[in-house]
Amino acid sequence: xxxxxxxxxxxxxxxxxxxxxxxxxxxxxxxxxxxxxxxxxxxxxxxxxxxxxxxxxxxxxxxxxxxxxxxxxxxxxxxxxxxxxxxxxxxxxxxxxxxxxxxxxxxxxxxxxxxxxxxxxxxxxxxxxxxxxxxxxxxxxxxxxxxxxxxxxxxxxxxxxxxxxxxxxxxxxxxxxxxxxxxxxxxxxxxxxxxxxxxxxxxxxxxxxxxxxxxxxxxxxxxxxxxxxxxxxxxxxxxxxxxxxxxxxxxxxxxxxxxxxxxxxxxxxxxxxxxxxxxxxxxxxxxxxxxxxxx
Amino acid sequence: xxxxxxxxxxxxxxxxxxxxxxxxxxxxxxxxxxxxxxxxxxxxxxxxxxxxxxxxxxxxxxxxxxxxxxxxxxxxxxxxxxxxxxxxxxxxxxxxxxxxxxxxxxxxxxxxxxxxxxxxxxxxxxxxxxxxxxxxxxxxxxxxxxxxxxxxxxxxxxxxxxxxxxxxxxxxxxxxxxxxxxxxxxxxxxxxxxxxxxxxxxxxxxxxxxxxxxxxxxxxxxxxxxxxxxxxxxxxxxxxxxxxxxxxxxxxxxxxxxxxxxxxxxxxxxxxxxxxxxxxxxxxxxxxxxxxxxxxxxxxxxxxxxxxxxxxxxxxxxxxxxx
Ligand SMILES: Nc1ncnc2c1ncn2[C@@H]1O[C@H](COP(=O)(O)OP(=O)(O)O)[C@@H](O)[C@H]1O
Ligand SMILES: [Mg+2]
Numbered sequence: 001x002x003x004x005x006x007x008x009x010x011x012x013x014x015x016x017x018x019x020x021x022x023x024x025x026x027x028x029x030x031x032x033x034x035x036x037x038x039x040x041x042x043x044x045x046x047x048x049x050x051x052x053x054x055x056x057x058x059x060x061x062x063x064x065x066x067x068x069x070x071x072x073x074x075x076x077x078x079x080x081x082x083x084x085x086x087x088x089x090x091x092x093x094x095x096x097x098x099x100x101x102x103x104x105x106x107x108x109x110x111x112x113x114x115x116x117x118x119x120x121x122x123x124x125x126x127x128x129x130x131x132x133x134x135x136x137x138x139x140x141x142x143x144x145x146x147x148x149x150x151x152x153x154x155x156x157x158x159x160x161x162x163x164x165x166x167x168x169x170x171x172x173x174x175x176x177x178x179x180x181x182x183x184x185x186x187x188x189x190x191x192x193x194x195x196x197x198x199x200x201x202x203x204x205x206x207x208x209x210x211x212x213x214x215x216x217x218x219x220x221x222x223x224x225x226x227x228x229x230x231x232x233x234x235x236x237x238x239x240x241x242x243x244x245x246x247x248x249x250x251x252x253x254x255x256x257x258x259x260x261x262x263x264x265x266x267x268x269x270x271x272x273x274x275x276x277x278x279x280x281x282x283x284x285x286x287x288x289x290x291x292x293x294x295x
Numbered sequence: 296x297x298x299x300x301x302x303x304x305x306x307x308x309x310x311x312x313x314x315x316x317x318x319x320x321x322x323x324x325x326x327x328x329x330x331x332x333x334x335x336x337x338x339x340x341x342x343x344x345x346x347x348x349x350x351x352x353x354x355x356x357x358x359x360x361x362x363x364x365x366x367x368x369x370x371x372x373x374x375x376x377x378x379x380x381x382x383x384x385x386x387x388x389x390x391x392x393x394x395x396x397x398x399x400x401x402x403x404x405x406x407x408x409x410x411x412x413x414x415x416x417x418x419x420x421x422x423x424x425x426x427x428x429x430x431x432x433x434x435x436x437x438x439x440x441x442x443x444x445x446x447x448x449x450x451x452x453x454x455x456x457x458x459x460x461x462x463x464x465x466x467x468x469x470x471x472x473x474x475x476x477x478x479x480x481x482x483x484x485x486x487x488x489x490x491x492x493x494x495x496x497x498x499x500x501x502x503x504x505x506x507x508x509x510x511x512x513x514x515x516x517x518x519x520x521x522x523x524x525x526x527x528x529x530x531x532x533x534x535x536x537x538x539x540x541x542x543x544x545x546x547x548x549x550x551x552x553x554x555x556x557x558x559x560x561x562x563x564x565x566x567x568x569x570x571x572x573x574x575x576x577x578x579x580x581x582x583x584x585x586x587x588x589x590x591x592x593x594x595x596x597x598x599x600x601x602x603x604x605x606x607x608x609x610x611x612x613x614x615x616x617x618x
Contacts, residue, residue: 019486119408121357
């Protein structure tokens with residue numbers, strides 16, 4: 001590798017072609033650039049004005065109740081938050097799901113639909129790394145979406161003088177659970193968006209997988225619990241990302257109630273299913289990007 | 296290798312393949328291809344389905360070959376695909392531009408995806424967009440571009456990171472004659488003035504001859520031939536000669552050349568000369584003879600060039616042999 005500039009024939013005059021002899025970053029830096037660009041795009045930053053409307057509107061809607069809770073807690077001096085951190089995310093799950101459904105196509109459909117994926121894959125990043133970075137962008141965007149109201153609640157709790165160590169423990173549990181949920185939801189909506197390239201279909205698909213499916217699972221869980229079929233109720237929770245989240249939160253004492261407590265071997269099953277689901281979605285994404293990239 | 300500041304390839308071939316094969320089930324897209332590509336412009340010619348795009352995708356590591364080996368810029372395609380992709384540019388044959396982004400933003404982003412920093416990427420994008428001839432339009436969303444402008448934007452992203460080699464897959468596809476000519480001139484400049492090796496494909500058999508130093512002809516996944524553009528002319532080609540004056544001068548030259556053993560016939564204002572007989576077939580002999588005869592007759596030579604149609608003839612002749 002030499003730093004000596006090479007003379008190329010014909011490159012003399014001013015307006016001629018200029019070579020680039022500067023630094024070329026390694027794969028890690030390129031991957032980070034892709035990740036940050038993707039994260040910004042998930043919120044419409046660096047894109048058109050109207051792409052910012054949806055993500056920020058949803059974010060505002062998910063923050064508003066937290067602001068009200070904080071106001072009430074601070075003014076009335078309650079001895080505890082009326083809702084746990086982890087449960088707040090659960091209660092605003094419709095907004096989280098909508099954010100994921102609406103923004104996943106931005107990161108997972110566009111490159112495939114317009115085939116710019118080919119231009120990415122002809123560059124240093126490999127298909128697996130590209131898929132991984134896209135997934136991380138959406139996951140972090142989702143995590144941020146959930147973390148903002150969570151942190152607001154925590155600030156409120158601190159302002160009203162609630163016990164700090166209790167609150168920090170609850171907060172950290174919630175953040176860990178939200179991280180897992182973000183990875184899970186990003187994988188599911190990402191995979192759906194990479195398969196159904198029409199934005200409308202992708203959004204509908206994600207809504208089905210997150211909102212409709214969760215509704216069905218919740219109904220089955222409720223009926224089973226009512227019929228004292230506890231095992232069925234807990235087992236049904238394995239079939240939707242939100243019931244996995246609430247189940248694990250319940251098992252971990254993070255302040256979320258489920259129809260039937262999740263305990264014993266079920267905890268392991270929930271954790272295992274969540275991780276397998278994440279891994280499966282990632283493998284699916286890599287396969288999908290590789291296939292379209294070679295066409 | 297993380298940081299590359301542009302080494303010399305020396306005399307090593309830019310691309311070399313050995314027995315490269317790609318089969319899709321029963322479809323034999325590429326069969327036992329062994330070729331070498333050097334600096335300058337290399338045309339990769341063949342009818343639709345000949346395997347041109349397949350070859351490029353294998354060299355880029357986007358497709359895995361069923362058999363054989365290849366090296367690009369000294370790197371093995373299987374072991375060092377990432378290193379190759381740092382050093383090459385690729386202009387695909389199909390649409391690959393997001394419609395809601397401007398060419399300027401897009402080329403900057405693609406330069407960064409090749410490892411350039413933010414400010415270097417902006418500078419390079421401005422440079423290459425100027426070179427490909429996208430001016431004010433570069434700030435408009437690419438969805439509104441004409442085919443010619445899209446092809447230019449696609450070319451710009453391929454050049455954004457100052458590659459050592461570019462793969463241009465059918466860059467003239469869909470262009471009108473004027474835009475096609477502009478694109479061919481650009482290709483020629485990239486291989487010459489820019490000093491970037493070019494592998495450019497076309498399904499139009501005669502088109503690339505004007506700008507290529509070397510031509511590879513594929514037919515049904517098989518190598519038909521690979522040689523310097525000049526060699527095509529020496530071996531098989533006819534020549535076209537034009538002298539200053541009218542038909543009288545044209546015929547004067549034709550008759551004189553016929554007496555010296557060349558088979559001539561008039562074509563328009565020019566004399567078309569059949570492939571020279573063996574005693575005149577060695578390098579440059581026919582050229583020298585024509586020049587001397589014209590000088591003896593006191594005729595001014597306006598043009599002496601290979602007959603452009605001959606590449607197609609090569610293809611057709613060779614193709615027949617495979618059937
Ligand atoms: N993914 C694929 N599956 C099956 N056959 C393919 C695939 N891609 C290309 N082919 C076939 O391989 C052959 C070569 O294709 P291609 O390399 O695109 O040719 P060219 O670029 O010269 O037009 C064609 O017969 C084409 O139909
Ligand atoms: Mg092709």
